[in-house]
Amino acid sequence: MAYSQFDRVPNHYAGPIIQQVKDFRVAAGKRSLSPTLLEIGQLQVLIPRHFGFCFGVERAIHMAFSTLEQQPERRTFLVSEIIHNPLVNNELKERGIEFIYDAAGKRQVPADELSGDDIALIPAFGTTLQIEESLQQSGIDTSSEEYRENYDTTCPFVSKVWKRGEELGREGYTIIIHGKYKHEETQATHSHTMQHAKTLVVLDRDEAHKVAAFITGDMALADFECAFAGKSSVGFEPARDLERVAVVNQTTMLAEETQEVTRILREAMRVRYGTDDLDHHCADTNDTLCYATNQNQNATRALLDSGADLALIVGGYNSSNTSHLVEICSDVMPSYLIANADEIVSAEQIRHFDIHTRSMVQARDWLPGAVPVRLIITSGASCPDILMNQVLEKIAGFYDYGAADIAAAQLSLFEELS
């Protein structure tokens, strides 16, 4: 198989126009967060400084495809979706990989169908210790160094969160995990961190305020237990276990929100215990935030005052980091999350995923008819560039721009024009 210039992901995940944009940014040699402006005649497309595959996703894809190439004689399974992108997962399935658990966590391959000769790839967001134990009972030694190196695609930034959670747990802190309780990464982080600390999963600012209210004595125990039922480690006692806390996150959450959760809890500790020794009650954990999530979110924010008519965000509908990009854009302009160009039915009609109702909806008259038009196209950390490329081509077609016009597109840094 041919690989892209980074020798990590298959070439067919690259998109020629998107690659031009990336090459342009490398040549521009600027560290600025300003977007790239791609002008195809009267169609202006703004592409953020950072988008698409992050380091952890590239690494996981590379490990999965390398395994298929190098171990064709062995049965290869994936514990669950390797990343949250249907194109990548479906391609791995077509190549013969079976998923042991589906996206909802339901077991698809019984334990007694696995043997020690099989490979079970662990996805980029890691897995729980319970699932690892089950694999080991089937004879798959996930703990060996060789296994970790070749078949455990857990992103090192996720492992770093687990390690930090372990250290903080040993120091006596309760670990507050800012994440979506059912997300595989949060489940994995919860499972690993629970070995060394009391843990509690907090979804957002609202839930952080509830924890804060309990700390300051403004919420009754019964109300707290009702609000966080099933979201803490076994034997969690709020009065005892919320005396010292440290916040880590599901790496794809809004980094700003994680910082806000910490700020809310720190303030509650200040009210309860005073300013002396505040770090003793609420640890500083800024160093666990994933750089890629931060970069993509900050680069997206840098697009918001660009005067764009709308934003298209390409990615999987169960991708947490992608939905946060939609959240950021939709505060300012009409924003559509689509898995691929097929969701664009016509210049008048688009099918897109509503992140609030978690369902597909149709929008009409979504694309401005009159030129000039300025729109944003970006993608989540698990989205191959080719999907963004196809979206761009389809939209250009609505304004009668073809392959030659796209090839002749002008590229510039948006900041130099504004």
Ligand code: SF4
């Ligand atoms: S978003 Fe960050 S933690 Fe998650 S896979 Fe990518 S680099 Fe790793």
